[in-house]
Amino acid sequence: MSYEGVIEQSIAGLKELLKSGEEIIGYIYPHVPLELFMAHGFTPSLVRALPGVASGFEESLQTFACSYIRNLYSQRANGQFLTLAGLLFPGNTCDSLQNLGDIWSVRFHDDRVLRLTYPVIRYNQDDSATKFLAEEIRLLSEKLSKLYNRPFLAENYDAAVDFVQEFHNGTQFLYSARVIQPEIISYSEVVRLVRTFLTIPTASSMSEIKETVSMVQNKADELGLSDSIETVQKAILSGDYTKVKLPDDLVSPRIVIAGGMVEPQAIASLMNEIPNFSESFIVLDLLSFGFKTVFTKSPTKSDDPFIAMAKSVLSAPGEPTHEGLSYRMNAMKDLLENLSIQGLIVCEQSFCDPDQFEAPSIEKAACELDVRTIRLPLDPELSDRGRIETRIQSFLETLE
Amino acid sequence: MNQERASEEKPYRRLETQALLQQIALRHGLEAMEASENGHLAWVTSGFPVEIPIALDMGVVYPEQAGAIVGAQKIGPEVCGYAENLGYSQDLCSYARASIGSTEKPDEVPIGSLPTPQLLLACNNICGTVLRWYDAISEMTGAPVFLLDTPPIDKVQLPHNQAYVRRGVERLIEFIESHFNRSLEDGRIREVAELSSRATKLWIRALEACKNKPSPLNCADRFLTMAPVVSSRGTEHCVEFYESFVAEVEERVKNGIGAIRDERVRLLWDNIPPWHTLRFFNILASRGVVFPADTYTHAWTGNMVGTDTLSIIDEVVETYSKVYLNMGLDAKVDKMCQLIKDYDLDGFVMFSVRSCKRYSLGQLVSKELVTERTGVPGVIIEGDMVDSRVYNEAQIETRVDALLEMLM
Ligand code: SF4
Ligand code: SF4
Numbered sequence: 001m002s003y004e005g006v007i008e009q010s011i012a013g014l015k016e017l018l019k020s021g022e023e024i025i026g027y028i029y030p031h032v033p034l035e036l037f038m039a040h041g042f043t044p045s046l047v048r049a050l051p052g053v054a055s056g057f058e059e060s061l062q063t064f065a066c067s068y069i070r071n072l073y074s075q076r077a078n079g080q081f082l083t084l085a086g087l088l089f090p091g092n093t094c095d096s097l098q099n100l101g102d103i104w105s106v107r108f109h110d111d112r113v114l115r116l117t118y119p120v121i122r123y124n125q126d127d128s129a130t131k132f133l134a135e136e137i138r139l140l141s142e143k144l145s146k147l148y149n150r151p152f153l154a155e156n157y158d159a160a161v162d163f164v165q166e167f168h169n170g171t172q173f174l175y176s177a178r179v180i181q182p183e184i185i186s187y188s189e190v191v192r193l194v195r196t197f198l199t200i201p202t203a204s205s206m207s208e209i210k211e212t213v214s215m216v217q218n219k220a221d222e223l224g225l226s227d228s229i230e231t232v233q234k235a236i237l238s239g240d241y242t243k244v245k246l247p248d249d250l251v252s253p254r255i256v257i258a259g260g261m262v263e264p265q266a267i268a269s270l271m272n273e274i275p276n277f278s279e280s281f282i283v284l285d286l287l288s289f290g291f292k293t294v295f296t297k298s299p300t301k302s303d304d305p306f307i308a309m310a311k312s313v314l315s316a317p318g319e320p321t322h323e324g325l326s327y328r329m330n331a332m333k334d335l336l337e338n339l340s341i342q343g344l345i346v347c348e349q350s351f352c353d354p355d356q357f358e359a360p361s362i363e364k365a366a367c368e369l370d371v372r373t374i375r376l377p378l379d380p381e382l383s384d385r386g387r388i389e390t391r392i393q394s395f396l397e398t399l400e
Numbered sequence: 401m402n403q404e405r406a407s408e409e410k411p412y413r414r415l416e417t418q419a420l421l422q423q424i425a426l427r428h429g430l431e432a433m434e435a436s437e438n439g440h441l442a443w444v445t446s447g448f449p450v451e452i453p454i455a456l457d458m459g460v461v462y463p464e465q466a467g468a469i470v471g472a473q474k475i476g477p478e479v480c481g482y483a484e485n486l487g488y489s490q491d492l493c494s495y496a497r498a499s500i501g502s503t504e505k506p507d508e509v510p511i512g513s514l515p516t517p518q519l520l521l522a523c524n525n526i527c528g529t530v531l532r533w534y535d536a537i538s539e540m541t542g543a544p545v546f547l548l549d550t551p552p553i554d555k556v557q558l559p560h561n562q563a564y565v566r567r568g569v570e571r572l573i574e575f576i577e578s579h580f581n582r583s584l585e586d587g588r589i590r591e592v593a594e595l596s597s598r599a600t601k602l603w604i605r606a607l608e609a610c611k612n613k614p615s616p617l618n619c620a621d622r623f624l625t626m627a628p629v630v631s632s633r634g635t636e637h638c639v640e641f642y643e644s645f646v647a648e649v650e651e652r653v654k655n656g657i658g659a660i661r662d663e664r665v666r667l668l669w670d671n672i673p674p675w676h677t678l679r680f681f682n683i684l685a686s687r688g689v690v691f692p693a694d695t696y697t698h699a700w701t702g703n704m705v706g707t708d709t710l711s712i713i714d715e716v717v718e719t720y721s722k723v724y725l726n727m728g729l730d731a732k733v734d735k736m737c738q739l740i741k742d743y744d745l746d747g748f749v750m751f752s753v754r755s756c757k758r759y760s761l762g763q764l765v766s767k768e769l770v771t772e773r774t775g776v777p778g779v780i781i782e783g784d785m786v787d788s789r790v791y792n793e794a795q796i797e798t799r800v801d802a803l804l805e806m807l808m
Contacts, residue, residue, distance in 0.1 A: 058764075062782070064491065064754045065761050092551045095528050099761040102729035106765050119564065120524060120531065120549040128567040132551070135560035321528075324545065325535035351491050353757065357532035360487030361539060375487075 003269035006192050007050060010199040014082055017043060017200060023148070024082070025114070028072065029090035029097065030261075030293045031316045032116065033137055033309035034201060038160035039152045040144045042085065046198040047072065048263065048289070049380030054078060060107055061100075067350040067379035068261050069100045076108060084111070085148065088140075091117030093321050094354055112147065116140055120321045121314060133310035141306070157305055163206065165298040167197050170209040175284065175294055176233040177216050179339055180225050180247060182254075182280040185216050188272065191264035191290055198293065232339075236295055236317075239331055241338035252342055253399035257285040258332070258362055259347030260320070260355045262378055264290040267347065270382070274393045281396065283341060286332065292316050320354040328358075329365040336371050343399045344373045345392065349380075372399060411686035412660045415621055417645045424628055424641055428461070435459020436515035440580055443517040443537070446630050447526040447723050448548065449569065449716045451704065453519075454634040455592040456576045456584055460521075461514050462631035467495035468623075470502065470512040471675030471786035479509055480787050488536070493755040494786035496533035503540050517543040519579065521572075525550040525726040527758035546575050550721045554728045557721050565717045586709050592634040593704040593712045599633040600703050602642035606649045607698060611743050614658025615692035616649045619669045620681040621659055622697040629700050664688030665807050668739055668748035668778075670695045671759050676788040680796075687804065693743040695735060699724040729762050733769045740774045746807050748778040749800065755784050779803040 001009070018024065025037050026047040037044035049071035061073055075081055089101030105113045117136055119129035145151050174190045193212060197205040220226045228245060235241045257267050264287050271279040285291050297315040299308035318328055336344065344366045348355040359375050366373045374395040376388060435441040441459040444450050453460055470479050471494075480494055482501030490497075502513035520534040520543050534545045548568045551561055577583050603626075610617050617625075625645055632638040652658070669691045674680060681691065702719030706712030724735060740748065750767055752760045767778050779799050783791035 060764050062752055062754075062760060062764065065757065092524070092528070092549075095758040096761060098528070098552060099729070099758065103762055103765050106729065106769070115554075117551045117561075119551060120528075120547060122545075122547050122549075126567065126571070128564050129549075132560055132564040135558075139558075139560075320532070325532070325539065348489070351757075353492065353529055353532065356489040356492055357496075357529075357536060359489075361536070363487060364539075 001188075001192060003051070003265050006195060006265055010196055011082075013196070013200040013202075013205075014045060017202065018082060023085040025086045025088060026084040027088040029093055030198070030288050031296065031313045031319065032088060032090075033299075033313055034164050035157055035160040035299060035305075036137060036141055036152075036309055037144075038163070038201075039154075039157035039305075040141070040148070040150045041153070041156060042144070042148075042150070043201065045084075045200060046289070047081075047084075047087065049261075050075060050080075051266065051381050053080065053381065055381070060103060064351055065100075066096045066352045067381075068352065069096045071380040073100065073103075076104075086112035086114050088114045088116055091115050092120060093118055094352070096351075096353070114140065114143065118313075118321060122324050130307060130310045130314060133313060134304070134306040137309050138306045158301065161299050161301060163201075166206060167201070167209065168294065168296065168298050170213045171197075171294040172233050172237070173213055173229065174216060175291065176229045176236065177220055177225070179232045179283055180220075180228045181223070182251070182283050184219055184225075185212065187279045187282045187285075188265065188268035191268055191285075194290060194294060195265055198289070235338070236335070237297070239334065241334055244338050246340055250340060251280070253281055253396065254283045254339070254341050255281045255343045255345060255396075255399075256283060256336065256339075256341050257287060257345045257347060259287050259349070260352060260358075261288050261349055262347040263380065266378075266380070266382060267345075270385070270389060270392060273389050274396065277393065277396050283339065284335075286318055287347070288319070292318050320358060325358070325361055329361055332362065333365050333369060336366065337369055341371055343395065344371050345395070346373055346375045348375060348377050350377055410682075411662070412618060412682050413657065415625070415645075415648060417641070417648050418624065420641055420644055421625060421627070424632075424637060427637065428632065432459050432461045433515045436517070439518050441515055441517050442519040442521050443514065443534070443543075444521045444631065445523050445526060445530045445534070447720060447725070448521050448523040449572075449720050450631060451589070451592045451596050451634045451712075451716065452569070452572055452584075453521060453576060454632075455589040456573070456580070456582050458519065458576065458580065460631060461517075462627070463499045463514060464495045465627050465631060466502065466512050466514050467498040467786050468675045470498040470509065471788075472678065473511060474676050474788065475509070475512070476676055476786040477789050479512070482508070490787075491754070493527075493529045493533065494784050495755065496529060496536070498786050499533065500536055500540070503537055516541055519543055519576070520545040521548070522546070523548040523550060523720060525720055525723045527725065527756065529756075529758070544579070546572055548572055548720070550726055552726050552728070553721060555731060557718070561721065562717055565721050566713060569713050569716050584709065589709050589712055590707065593706055593715070595635060595639055596633040597704045599629050599638045599642050600701060602639070602646050603629045604701050604703075606642070606646050607693070607701070609646075609649045609653050610692035612653045613666075613744070614656070614660070614663035615666065615690050615743075616652035616657065616659055617692070618659035618681055618685060619673060619691035619694055620678045622694065623673050623678075626697045626700060658690065660685040660688070660690045662688045663690045665690070665747070665804065666743065666745045667691050668693050668695070668736060668743070668745045669751070670736065670748060670763065671751040671753050672696055672756065672785040674751065674783055674788075674791055675785050677791060677793065684800070688808075689804065691749075693739045693745065695724060695732070695739070698735070698739065725758055729766060732762070733766050733773070736766065736770045737773050740770070740776055745776065747776045747803055749803070750778060750780045752780050752782040753785055754782065754790050755787070777803060777806050
């Protein structure tokens with residue numbers, strides 16, 4: 001399915017949900033406690049930048065605002081947003097989103113703007129960050145109860161924990177399977193499933209994931225790859241790759257896509273346009289809406305729910321606010337080295353501080369391992385698409 | 401004689417204390433060099449609770465000021481270029497680029513490159529960029545980064561936010577103590593807090609003197625004289641400097657002497673100034689425009705009043721969490737309106753700094769809100785504080801002219 005097709009499909013899904021009376025809370029930063037919204041009886045939906053959005057609105061956002069928030073703002077100002085019960089902005093993750101939340105409240109004062117502020121953790125030896133976030137989540141929960149008169153229901157929460165965990169397990173399996181054998185299922189298909197679930201986390205999105213997982217599982221069993229897949233999944237979650245054993249007949253080049261709030265589906269669609277290459281070269285992405293969300297650990301039921309959700313959110317790997325740069329670079333190097341990666345495509349959202357600050361360090365780290373890199377400045381509209389494709393193509397050719 | 405006349409003809413007056421500022425800077429530079437050689441120099445961000453490292457006898461320098469110096473010397477594009485050659489995008493904060501560039505090529509930046517740090521102290525109460533910038537410097541120099549995380553607050557600081565920042569300050573103390581094998585003495589922190597408070601109070605006195613007409617200080621004066629209160633509050637020489645400074649300012653007020661010779665329009669300045677084109681203020685001075693207040697230098701007015709270590713830590717938490725840039729848009733608008741009222745200002749100029757998203761995104765909205773609430777007009781000009789490549793002087797002039805036409 002084309003990128004545009006996937007978008008249309010998820011929008012149609014959302015509309016249907018709305019029609020059936022569901023109340024939807026949109027969120028922008030991917031690491032939110034989905035379980036919380038579900039516990040209050042809402043459907044959380046990841047709101048994202050879209051291609052084909054006419055920009056403008058220089059009376060509200062300067063041109064040096066990141067292309068991501070400009071796109072979101074334009075969608076809302078153009079009337080492309082669906083009716084949401086509320087929209088959750090993150091605090092303390094990046095300056096652009098921090099300020100966008102404020103601008104949004106003024107410009108669209110009928111929208112219910114919610115805020116969840118994150119701690120910036122640096123492997124401190126205490127639990128102050130977890131406690132801070134847990135309290136933020138609890139206060140948000142209180143606000144949801146008061147504003148919408150929908151209390152936090154423990155049985156909803158328990159069911160949500162299981163439900164979201166199934167998503168994590170299933171998509172982690174798919175990601176890991178592709179590390180062992182990228183042709184086992186296409187990258188576009190995996191990220192389509194992730195995208196669909198994050199947009200409309202319903203039973204039907206989940207059953208699609210489950211069906212795909214069981215199909216891939218069968219293939220893996222036939223090929224005798226199931227154990228290796230499981231080892232990869234465990235290794236990525238723990239950061240310990242000692243037990244990973246990759247097949248001898250890996251197809252090269254093996255590419256990883258690094259970056260932040262860049263749309264995995266857009267990358268897949270770019271790769272599919274490149275003559276003589278297929279997206280099966282993409283072994284893994286390290287993107288916020290892909291890897292970093294998929295490999296987040298689920299809340300444990302034995303903990304207090306707010307602490308459990310905070311721990312879960314803070315376990316998202318590779319987020320610039322969650323770990324120090326050297327930690328992230330070492331984690332990435334381990335991954336590249338142990339998963340036998342030859343090339344790294346570093347995507348940078350235009351005017352995104354976190355992406356643009358990190359890119360030189362990623363390049364340097366990859367260079368130390370002789371992994372070749374290319375940096376791609378992107379915006380959600382994929383303006384300059386032709387040139388980007390040519391650059392990817394030349395890059396892939398250097399890897400052959 | 402000739403010289404005197406020439407200076408007499410200038411539309412603005414130079415502060416005598418500026419000469420002292422150079423001495424302070426020189427002294428500060430030498431001390432920093434010595435601290436670096438002795439292995440205990442910390443680089444600090446402008447919003448960092450510098451009282452703590454000072455009380456722990458660390459040397460401190462302030463890279464944003466070094467960036468300002470690079471800008472003022474008009475070598476911003478070149479020095480930022482060294483960082484760009486390393487792969488740092490031209491879209492990134494130019495203080496960060498100037499700092500990365502001068503760390504990469506210190507010999508090319510004799511004034512404005514800082515001695516090698518042994519510790520990088522970042523507080524994200526001014527922006528999230530500082531963390532990524534200091535991480536990059538850490539990668540280059542090997543010095544560890546300590547981040548004091550101060551999550552933004554809306555209007556009031558909630559108890560969990562307070563507790564979290566408090567733990568951060570405690571961890572900061574533990575971190576320096578263990579890394580540099582020293583301990584925080586109760587007497588010493590009290591002394592530093594007291595000195596810091598004295599410097600800040602003097603600074604506030606100088607700022608408030610600008611409510612007078614004519615204003616004894618213009619924007620550029622405050623931007624130049626703020627450096628010690630940002631980086632060296634808590635030291636004796638900082639207090640001494642502000643004593644002389646305030647004496648001069650109050651003398652001006654007593655004698656009805658203004659920062660500019662013919663004050664006709666009083667404006668508020670928002671954001672960092674264009675260091676490479678400080679003559680912007682002088683050119684406007686010749687048209688009778690003075691800036692008695694600005695949001696930037698008013699940000700360093702938090703005051704320590706603690707009397708023992710515990711209460712001082714509480715003060716640090718409160719003061720540093722509530723800095724201007726760490727509050728929501730409403731608080732920023734409130735602050736601007738208050739300044740316009742208190743300083744009896746006729747309008748405002750907002751400098752939209754491409755480098756600084758935290759300070760600048762939202763200005764388009766605040767401009768409307770401030771005018772709505774105060775009735776005074778404002779204008780937004782765009783550029784950068786260090787990187788003169790993105791400063792379009794002609795366009796800026798046209799915009800400011802349009803504002804002045806309304807006011808004159
Ligand atoms: S793309 Fe970058 S700057 Fe923009 S919202 Fe995301 S993290 Fe922030
Ligand atoms: S981004 Fe802004 S607040 Fe942050 S260091 Fe740069 S100029 Fe200062």
